[in-house]
Amino acid sequence: MAIEKPMTHSTKESQKKRENDRYAEKAKIKAKLMWQLIHKEAENFPSYDQKIYLETERGTTTNLQKVIEMLNSYFVEIVDELIQHNTSHINNQIL
Numbered sequence: 001m002a003i004e005k006p007m008t009h010s011t012k013e014s015q016k017k018r019e020n021d022r023y024a025e026k027a028k029i030k031a032k033l034m035w036q037l038i039h040k041e042a043e044n045f046p047s048y049d050q051k052i053y054l055e056t057e058r059g060t061t062t063n064l065q066k067v068i069e070m071l072n073s074y075f076v077e078i079v080d081e082l083i084q085h086n087t088s089h090i091n092n093q094i095l
Contacts, residue, residue: 031079035072042068 020037027033053060054067061067 029076029080031083032076035076039068039072 023037024030024033051062052064052067053062054070055061056070061070
């Protein structure tokens, strides 16, 4: 009869990384998936009493969830724009 060892933190992290890698391989938009994973992990962090805010053209946002969503959207859009730019640049060089 084998005795199972409890999973260590590093073993759990390795397993989680492998699961995320398998999930990412199947994703069509990898950048969006990565930000979704980051967002999911951020929900597991303890809350802090620090005041976090984001200043935009529309004003200042102090709602932490809204700040996270706005930053996620920004980074996903930037990656999509870069991909589109690079793809069109490469296509123009081929023509």
